[in-house]
Amino acid sequence: MDLRDTVEEGAFRAELRAWLDANLPEERRGWRGGEQRFGDDFGRAWSRKLYEAGYAGLTWPVEYGGAGSPYSFQAIFYEEMARAQAPAHVGVIGLGMAGPTIMAHGSDEQKQAHLSKILSAEEIWCQGFSEPDAGSDLAAARTRAERRGDVYVVNGQKVWSSFAHIADFCILVTLSDPDAPRYKGLTYLVVDMHSPGVEVRPLRQITGEAEFNEIFFTDVEVPVSNRLGDEGDGWQVAMTTLLHERGTLGFALTAALDVGVGRLVETAREHVNGDAGVRERIAAEWIEMQALRYTNYRSLGAYQRTGVPGPEGSAIKLRWSEQNQRLTKLGRELLGPEGILDDGWWHYQQLRSRGNTIEAGSSEVLRNIVAERVLGLPRSR
Amino acid sequence: MDFAFTDEQRQLQREVRGFLAANYPLDRDWENQDDRWQELAELGWLGGADLSFVEEAILFEESGYALYPGPFLVTVAFALPWLGAEDREAAAAGTTKWSAEDRGLVPWLGSVDMVVDSDGNAQPARGEELPTVDPTRPLGRLERTNGTPLPGARDVPRARTAMAAEAVGVAQRALELGVEYAKTREQFGKKIGVYQAVSHQLADTYADVELARSLAYWAAWCVAEEDERAPLAAAAAKAFATEAAVKACERSIQVHGGIGFTWEHPLHRFYKRALWLEGFGRRPAELRAEIADALLGVAVTA
Numbered sequence: 001m002d003l004r005d006t007v008e009e010g011a012f013r014a015e016l017r018a019w020l021d022a023n024l025p026e027e028r029r030g031w032r033g034g035e036q037r038f039g040d041d042f043g044r045a046w047s048r049k050l051y052e053a054g055y056a057g058l059t060w061p062v063e064y065g066g067a068g069s070p071y072s073f074q075a076i077f078y079e080e081m082a083r084a085q086a087p088a089h090v091g092v093i094g095l096g097m098a099g100p101t102i103m104a105h106g107s108d109e110q111k112q113a114h115l116s117k118i119l120s121a122e123e124i125w126c127q128g129f130s131e132p133d134a135g136s137d138l139a140a141a142r143t144r145a146e147r148r149g150d151v152y153v154v155n156g157q158k159v160w161s162s163f164a165h166i167a168d169f170c171i172l173v174t175l176s177d178p179d180a181p182r183y184k185g186l187t188y189l190v191v192d193m194h195s196p197g198v199e200v201r202p203l204r205q206i207t208g209e210a211e212f213n214e215i216f217f218t219d220v221e222v223p224v225s226n227r228l229g230d231e232g233d234g235w236q237v238a239m240t241t242l243l244h245e246r247g248t249l250g251f252a253l254t255a256a257l258d259v260g261v262g263r264l265v266e267t268a269r270e271h272v273n274g275d276a277g278v279r280e281r282i283a284a285e286w287i288e289m290q291a292l293r294y295t296n297y298r299s300l301g302a303y304q305r306t307g308v309p310g311p312e313g314s315a316i317k318l319r320w321s322e323q324n325q326r327l328t329k330l331g332r333e334l335l336g337p338e339g340i341l342d343d344g345w346w347h348y349q350q351l352r353s354r355g356n357t358i359e360a361g362s363s364e365v366l367r368n369i370v371a372e373r374v375l376g377l378p379r380s381r
Numbered sequence: 382m383d384f385a386f387t388d389e390q391r392q393l394q395r396e397v398r399g400f401l402a403a404n405y406p407l408d409r410d411w412e413n414q415d416d417r418w419q420e421l422a423e424l425g426w427l428g429g430a431d432l433s434f435v436e437e438a439i440l441f442e443e444s445g446y447a448l449y450p451g452p453f454l455v456t457v458a459f460a461l462p463w464l465g466a467e468d469r470e471a472a473a474a475g476t477t478k479w480s481a482e483d484r485g486l487v488p489w490l491g492s493v494d495m496v497v498d499s500d501g502n503a504q505p506a507r508g509e510e511l512p513t514v515d516p517t518r519p520l521g522r523l524e525r526t527n528g529t530p531l532p533g534a535r536d537v538p539r540a541r542t543a544m545a546a547e548a549v550g551v552a553q554r555a556l557e558l559g560v561e562y563a564k565t566r567e568q569f570g571k572k573i574g575v576y577q578a579v580s581h582q583l584a585d586t587y588a589d590v591e592l593a594r595s596l597a598y599w600a601a602w603c604v605a606e607e608d609e610r611a612p613l614a615a616a617a618a619k620a621f622a623t624e625a626a627v628k629a630c631e632r633s634i635q636v637h638g639g640i641g642f643t644w645e646h647p648l649h650r651f652y653k654r655a656l657w658l659e660g661f662g663r664r665p666a667e668l669r670a671e672i673a674d675a676l677l678g679v680a681v682t683a
């Protein structure tokens with residue numbers, strides 16, 4: 001056990017810090033996230049810069065454009081990005097979900113075709129899992145894929161798909177065999193979002209922005225070579241995606257919390273420094289944030305050995321989402337009447353945080369996962 | 382950056398768990414417990430084995446998990462930093478048991494030999510002993526003499542982190558008891574663990590325990606390395622872990638139903654240890670106030 005940076009880690013941290021100082025424009029620090037990411041060309045250009053400097057896909061193999069570094073470098077990357085309040089790489093779904101899934105289940109051609117373009121932000125990806133009648137219950141997906149020669153013909157509807165309006169590719173869970181038993185009839189496809197028959201309709205969110213979308217598929221032809229895993233193995237492949245969605249996220253989320261707590265301290269200093277109740281709540285959030293940080297560190301070792309995040313990642317995501325809701329609510333509360341003005345950072349973050357306990361596995365579903373897969377309790381369904 | 386135990390530390394953890402499980406099973410005679418002090422001395426746990434504080438934290442965690450009854454916490458975590466070489470040797474050999482005064486109260490006053498008073502003097506352990514919520518942990522009021530000045534110093538982070546680690550062990554055990562029960566007890570024709578009102582409480586306890594453990598190990602490392610963050614880390618760990626332990630026991634009692642409310646079932650003993658740990662020294666709210674002072678500067682009241 002040693003929480004200090006090794007010589008290599010220290011060198012990497014110093015180099016990254018210097019790089020950020022030199023390359024990140026002052027006015028782009030402290031973004032609120034959301035739509036701003038794609039408001040102009042900066043997001044993609046910045047992501048490409050990160051890639052060219054070797055900071056995108058730090059833990060990915062070198063042959064796919066990554067740096068082949070240990071996971072501790074990824075942790076340092078998030079810490080330093082948070083410290084500089086730098087905008088994240090825009091390829092959230094590609095980096096966190098599509099990429100790891102392609103690495104685990106993809107053919108060589110698929111890896112060659114996509115992985116480095118995900119890192120360079122040439123390809124933006126979206127995730128087509130949820131449907132109007134299949135949310136938490138992903139296995140109930142009904143979007144049909146019918147095999148005709150060397151294509152699948154896809155018909156159906158997805159919903160809540162983040163970034164679909166700007167995406168080039170979609171990881172799609174389809175039903176290929178309606179007669180198969182539950183979990184056995186699903187097939188996982190990579191769909192070119194520019195294919196004929198794909199229609200995207202943005203949905204306005206609680207924040208007023210439209211970052212997630214409905215996607216309609218009408219006789220969309222998807223080459224069989226775009227399948228990930230075998231026909232009928234879609235459930236297994238989707239589980240890989242979800243594990244990575246929750247697992248790798250931990251460090252990024254905690255780093256963002258660190259920024260949030262820092263802002264909270266600033267806001268409190270300006271507005272209500274003497275209020276003992278508020279002071280105690282801020283201290284409690286600081287404690288919880290540290291607890292999450294070191295829980296990530298503890299899971300790092302296992303992650304480094306297996307390359308797969310453990311199910312305890314579900315607990316981290318659960319606690320992070322609930323903390324982010326408390327934290328942003330408190331930030332807004334501290335502003336007094338100004339807090340209900342429509343244009344503030346806290347205002348936006350507080351509304352956005354309501355999605356945190358729904359997206360990437362609702363809190364209830366995560367508690368089920370912890371109860372069943374970590375604690376070994378009998379299944380509730 | 383490496384936050385995992387070494388193989389030797391894991392080995393130590395297994396040894397401690399094994400020793401305590403063999404000697405302090407849940408079906409022990411709770412009213413007549415032997416602290417096996419001489420055996421602890423021989424194992425090197427009273428300072429003889431020169432363990433780092435990270436390793437000592439493993440001992441504290443396991444002592445909470447097993448609900449070890451003796452004055453291990455006060456001798457090793459509270460008193461040792463005060464002692465000179467000779468006193469340390471006697472303590473390590475198991476010849477002298479020590480305690481330390483904290484806000485006028487001395488844990489185990491009746492069963493230790495010597496006490497470090499709040500001014501850092503050694504005193505013979507004399508005075509009135511009072512029962513507490515935890516029957517294995519009485520507190521006493523010291524009958525003061527002049528005492529002999531001790532060469533060491535108070536190590537608040539060390540004491541707090543030890544209590545946090547012990548609380549993690551208590552919380553872990555309460556969780557395991559609750560999970561075991563939810564897997565076996567049936568009502569309405571099903572195992573009660575299938576009901577989310579039951580399983581989600583246990584899932585919440587799991588998250589609490591993991592977070593508490595992370596804070597306790599962080600604080601332990603800071604104490605061992607004399608890192609400048611030790612005071613804050615230890616305050617955070619004690620506040621969070623002792624509250625987590627209390628909550629873990631409360632949820633576990635609820636999951637057990639009526640049997641959880643009995644004297645016969647061991648759960649109440651874990652609950653009482655958790656309450657003792659939460660209440661002794663600084664309370665969680667006071668610790669959060671300390672952290673707030675560090676983050677925000679001392680409060681200016683208008």
Ligand SMILES: Cc1cc2nc3c(=O)[nH]c(=O)nc-3n(C[C@H](O)[C@H](O)[C@H](O)COP(=O)(O)OP(=O)(O)OC[C@H]3O[C@@H](n4cnc5c(N)ncnc54)[C@H](O)[C@@H]3O)c2cc1C
Nearest residue numbers: 127128129130135136160161162355358359360362364365
């Ligand atoms: C901001 C945001 C971004 C998103 N981005 C994407 C995306 O990019 N791609 C994508 O595919 N999806 C995305 N989603 C969708 C998200 O995955 C689903 O909303 C989520 O899985 C819940 O499904 P649902 O909305 O159908 O709600 P439901 O599943 O109908 O759930 C409704 C309520 O019932 C509870 N519930 C359901 N089942 C159980 C159970 N077994 N036990 C206890 N409680 C239960 C839920 O917790 C919830 O409180 C996004 C959602 C949000 C909010």
